[in-house]
Amino acid sequence: MVEEKxxxxxxxxxxxxxxxxGSEVTERKAGIWIEEPIKSKVIxxxxxxxxxxxxxxxxxxxxxxxxxxxxxxxxxxxAITNEEEVIISSERMINIEEVDVTGRTLxxxxxxxxxxxxxxxESKGMFFPLDLxxxxxxxxxxxxxxxxxxNRVIRYGMTRELILGLEAVLADGKIISSMxxxxxxxxxxxxxxxxxxxxxxxxxxxxxxxxxxxxxxSQNTALLAAESFxxxxxxxxxxxxxxxxxxxxxxxxxxxFYLLVTSxxxxxxxxIDQKYxxxxxxxxxxxxxxxxxxxxxxxxxxxxxxNLITDAVIAKSESDRRKLWAIRDDVEQQYQYGPxxxxxxxxxxNCMEGYIKDVRKKMSEHWxxxxxxxxxxxxxxxxxxxxxxxxxxxxxxxxxxECVYEPLRSFRGSVSAEHGIxxxxxxxxxxxxxxxxxxxxKSLKNNLDPNNILNPGKxxx
Amino acid sequence: MVEEKxxxxxxxxxxxxxxxxGSEVTERKAGIWIEEPIKSKVIxxxxxxxxxxxxxxxxxxxxxxxxxxxxxxxxxxxAITNEEEVIISSERMINIEEVDVTGRTLxxxxxxxxxxxxxxxESKGMFFPLDLxxxxxxxxxxxxxxxxxxNRVIRYGMTRELILGLEAVLADGKIISSMxxxxxxxxxxxxxxxxxxxxxxxxxxxxxxxxxxxxxxSQNTALLAAESFxxxxxxxxxxxxxxxxxxxxxxxxxxxFYLLVTSxxxxxxxxIDQKYxxxxxxxxxxxxxxxxxxxxxxxxxxxxxxNLITDAVIAKSESDRRKLWAIRDDVEQQYQYGPxxxxxxxxxxNCMEGYIKDVRKKMSEHWxxxxxxxxxxxxxxxxxxxxxxxxxxxxxxxxxxECVYEPLRSFRGSVSAEHGIxxxxxxxxxxxxxxxxxxxxKSLKNNLDPNNILNPGKxxx
Numbered sequence: 001m002v003e004e005k006x007x008x009x010x011x012x013x014x015x016x017x018x019x020x021x022g023s024e025v026t027e028r029k030a031g032i033w034i035e036e037p038i039k040s041k042v043i044x045x046x047x048x049x050x051x052x053x054x055x056x057x058x059x060x061x062x063x064x065x066x067x068x069x070x071x072x073x074x075x076x077x078x079a080i081t082n083e084e085e086v087i088i089s090s091e092r093m094i095n096i097e098e099v100d101v102t103g104r105t106l107x108x109x110x111x112x113x114x115x116x117x118x119x120x121x122e123s124k125g126m127f128f129p130l131d132l133x134x135x136x137x138x139x140x141x142x143x144x145x146x147x148x149x150x151n152r153v154i155r156y157g158m159t160r161e162l163i164l165g166l167e168a169v170l171a172d173g174k175i176i177s178s179m180x181x182x183x184x185x186x187x188x189x190x191x192x193x194x195x196x197x198x199x200x201x202x203x204x205x206x207x208x209x210x211x212x213x214x215x216x217x218s219q220n221t222a223l224l225a226a227e228s229f230x231x232x233x234x235x236x237x238x239x240x241x242x243x244x245x246x247x248x249x250x251x252x253x254x255x256x257f258y259l260l261v262t263s264x265x266x267x268x269x270x271x272i273d274q275k276y277x278x279x280x281x282x283x284x285x286x287x288x289x290x291x292x293x294x295x296x297x298x299x300x301x302x303x304x305x306x307n308l309i310t311d312a313v314i315a316k317s318e319s320d321r322r323k324l325w326a327i328r329d330d331v332e333q334q335y336q337y338g339p340x341x342x343x344x345x346x347x348x349x350n351c352m353e354g355y356i357k358d359v360r361k362k363m364s365e366h367w368x369x370x371x372x373x374x375x376x377x378x379x380x381x382x383x384x385x386x387x388x389x390x391x392x393x394x395x396x397x398x399x400x401x402e403c404v405y406e407p408l409r410s411f412r413g414s415v416s417a418e419h420g421i422x423x424x425x426x427x428x429x430x431x432x433x434x435x436x437x438x439x440x441x442k443s444l445k446n447n448l449d450p451n452n453i454l455n456p457g458k459x460x461x
Numbered sequence: 462m463v464e465e466k467x468x469x470x471x472x473x474x475x476x477x478x479x480x481x482x483g484s485e486v487t488e489r490k491a492g493i494w495i496e497e498p499i500k501s502k503v504i505x506x507x508x509x510x511x512x513x514x515x516x517x518x519x520x521x522x523x524x525x526x527x528x529x530x531x532x533x534x535x536x537x538x539x540a541i542t543n544e545e546e547v548i549i550s551s552e553r554m555i556n557i558e559e560v561d562v563t564g565r566t567l568x569x570x571x572x573x574x575x576x577x578x579x580x581x582x583e584s585k586g587m588f589f590p591l592d593l594x595x596x597x598x599x600x601x602x603x604x605x606x607x608x609x610x611x612n613r614v615i616r617y618g619m620t621r622e623l624i625l626g627l628e629a630v631l632a633d634g635k636i637i638s639s640m641x642x643x644x645x646x647x648x649x650x651x652x653x654x655x656x657x658x659x660x661x662x663x664x665x666x667x668x669x670x671x672x673x674x675x676x677x678x679s680q681n682t683a684l685l686a687a688e689s690f691x692x693x694x695x696x697x698x699x700x701x702x703x704x705x706x707x708x709x710x711x712x713x714x715x716x717x718f719y720l721l722v723t724s725x726x727x728x729x730x731x732x733i734d735q736k737y738x739x740x741x742x743x744x745x746x747x748x749x750x751x752x753x754x755x756x757x758x759x760x761x762x763x764x765x766x767x768n769l770i771t772d773a774v775i776a777k778s779e780s781d782r783r784k785l786w787a788i789r790d791d792v793e794q795q796y797q798y799g800p801x802x803x804x805x806x807x808x809x810x811n812c813m814e815g816y817i818k819d820v821r822k823k824m825s826e827h828w829x830x831x832x833x834x835x836x837x838x839x840x841x842x843x844x845x846x847x848x849x850x851x852x853x854x855x856x857x858x859x860x861x862x863e864c865v866y867e868p869l870r871s872f873r874g875s876v877s878a879e880h881g882i883x884x885x886x887x888x889x890x891x892x893x894x895x896x897x898x899x900x901x902x903k904s905l906k907n908n909l910d911p912n913n914i915l916n917p918g919k920x921x922x
Contacts, residue, residue, distance in 0.1 A: 149645050187890060194654075216706060233563050243675070348563075382645040416647045421648060438649075441649055441652070444905075
């Protein structure tokens with residue numbers, strides 16, 4: 001139970017505006033895609049690193065478990081609370097502290113929304129490459145603590161690669177300020193790596209220094225169709241090698257997915273016939289529209305000649321380009337199937353075809369009628385699988401999970417490509433990590449947070 | 462003292478060929494740029510991870526300090542031993558285990574030389590972007606444990622960004638096998654980050670999975686001259702923004718450096734007059750030589766128009782290109798100055814001019830005649846400074862160090878951009894890292910290596 005004395009001490013740090021209690025908490029939803037209310041009695045809202053540090057000292061003293069909240073857009077129950085847990089929200093840590101146009105960095109507090117950062121970079125003539133559907137709601141602190149991925153990872157890397165410096169507060173309130181602004185810095189251990197992708201279990205991220213890029217000056221986008229998975233994987237190499245390694249997106253849709261998102265009631269129409277087994281959305285961001293388009297078209301002509309694709313539509317304008325991406329992004333059509341489960345896995349490309357066969361085979365052993373729709377960031381080894389079996393009772397869910405996760409074991413795949421582990425996947429973590437790895441993770445957790453107050457029970461434990 | 466019983470136990474693991482003793486050890490030099498012999502009585506030479514694990518169990522039992530050896534090309538005394546320390550060398554761990562052409566990964570044991578990896582990738586039509594002068598001697602395990610940098614970091618990142626998976630052995634012999642092959646994997650903590658760049662103090666790297674790239678298909682290289690540092694930093698933005706963020710190298714030489722490396726006895730001749738304060742070597746790796754050259758030339762014309770450069774020489778052939786790089790790479794000319802000290806620092810670009818002034822001013826307070834020559838990977842915020850004051854006695858060295866390192870403090874610069882800390886820089890680490898950061902580093906070290914047997918005394922302690 002959250003103690004009265006605790007509330008008094010944190011109020012003395014944050015002031016009354018810094019704390020939400022009772023209905024102010026429970027009127028909020030537990031996540032932007034969740035209908036249930038938050039189960040917690042208190043939301044603490046520090047404005048800066050110093051306040052965050054002071055309240056963590058109090059939390060640690062009271063051994064009060066806390067859960068960090070950003071934009072609540074996560075997909076793996078990383079920000080879910082129980083009634084005994086206190087929330088620390090970054091909603092008042094929303095300052096962009098600096099944009100260094102020469103050094104090409106942006107420094108921001110954890111609560112700044114991804115879209116705000118993208119726009120701030122844009123307004124200075126620069127570009128921040130991280131992008132995902134939740135851009136308008138998710139926070140950069142959340143992106144960092146979950147190592148968010150998205151569509152441009154093949155070219156720019158995960159969030160981890162976009163962060164130069166970081167400040168985090170440990171469970172005992174100590175501030176670890178590693179606000180590096182340089183591309184190269186080998187002065188001792190790279191401590192920021194501890195906090196990136198660890199879902200708030202080792203420290204709470206308060207600030208980041210982001211690397212900005214110069215804006216791409218050309219966009220070359222096409223939707224392609226292929227007859228076999230072999231063609232798809234050869235196509236990836238064909239295009240990227242003719243681009244000298246500069247491909248920026250390679251998204252693949254299996255036929256089921258394409259059918260669904262290009263047939264009514266979906267609003268997008270099929271730019272290519274719906275009969276092919278694979279559809280590929282490729283994009284190359286270059287520096288000269290006329291020259292790059294010419295080269296891009298040549299690459300696709302060669303792909304046709306080499307029989308790697310059977311059909312192609314090239315975007316001729318920004319509006320064309322948006323229409324092609326809208327097809328790929330219309331994931332919500334999956335709800336036509338009724339209750340669905342969205343999976344996010346990764347495995348080596350040359351294992352994917354066998355893996356999908358295995359998943360479908362396992363599902364067919366449990367259900368006569370089921371959906372198993374596949375699409376994803378293929379170049380990043382990342383597949384999203386959407387399953388629907390007519391119900392979402394705990395037993396159906398756990399059977400679906402087993403069908404999707406178990407076959408990853410033999411391919412050394414990952415139960416989480418870009419979403420993280422949270423509560424949702426913790427029972428399956430052992431499929432992708434060894435006992436020795438899990439022991440080392442727990443040892444780090446125990447070392448940094450001996451009272452287990454930081455997002456306890458998430459990832460493992 | 463290394464105990465007889467210890468030797469017996471490790472011999473039973475490695476066999477007689479697996480161990481070097483006495484003169485077999487001391488006949489070796491302590492580093493490829495060091496004349497002194499190795500000070501140690503034993504070199505252990507495991508052939509694989511299992512042998513490495515078994516000998517670490519023995520070392521840990523005997524509390525025997527060990528120092529990992531790769532190619533001994535490090536520049537910060539990270540592999541220096543004393544007589545009580547035992548060496549573990551990767552010289553028999555030299556297998557490339559797999560090249561996955563579809564997944565674009567290469568899996569290798571720690572002792573494989575960087576050049577061997579580059580050549581293996583090349584032979585499969587691929588490209589491994591890490592490159593540095595020591596390529597023929599340094600090992601991939603050493604590159605990983607020091608997070609090596611080099612000339613292409615602006616485009617491809619440090620070694621950290623090129624490693625997808627890694628296996629390391631902890632002090633107690635436990636094998637942490639995180640041999641991930643995917644670009645995306647968020648299944649729990651990214652444990653490999655602990656071992657990358659920690660100079661063998663947290664574990665010994667036994668294997669890596671490297672990300673391979675498609676080969677660049679065009680090279681566009683030029684040597685440029687600028688009149689002011691302001692022009693240099695605007696030039697970086699000008700070129701990279703007209704390339705849509707695809708610049709691959711931006712190396713800057715201050716006049717002193719250029720003079721030295723383009724005047725006899727140096728063999729390279731000056732392609733541009735020696736009168737300018739700054740010389741910039743730029744390179745853009747693209748996908749179509751004819752189109753890219755045309756665009757590259759246009760960018761340089763615009764730079765002339767905008768008065769960002771005053772002179773330019775463009776490489777017209779691979780042989781031209783090599784000649785330009787040979788100028789930048791002829792660092793050995795610095796030995797003309799007599800005893801020199803080579804520094805490797807980083808700081809934000811907009812602080813560099815003031816910083817170099819500060820360093821020269823401080824040096825002029827100590828010495829009437831001195832050299833302070835500057836060049837470096839400017840786009841990575843990385844400067845190399847070569848100082849010469851006529852002597853290399855301990856007092857001169859420590860005064861030079863103070864002159865170069867102390868001014869970094871106010872600019873939040875780093876005492877090590879890409880070389881690491883080792884023994885050489887450990888007294889200066891506090892300039893770049895806070896007390897809280899140092900305490901956290903030590904806590905990690907103590908947690909992973911409680912007997913302090915792994916490369917003890919390096920980095921800190």
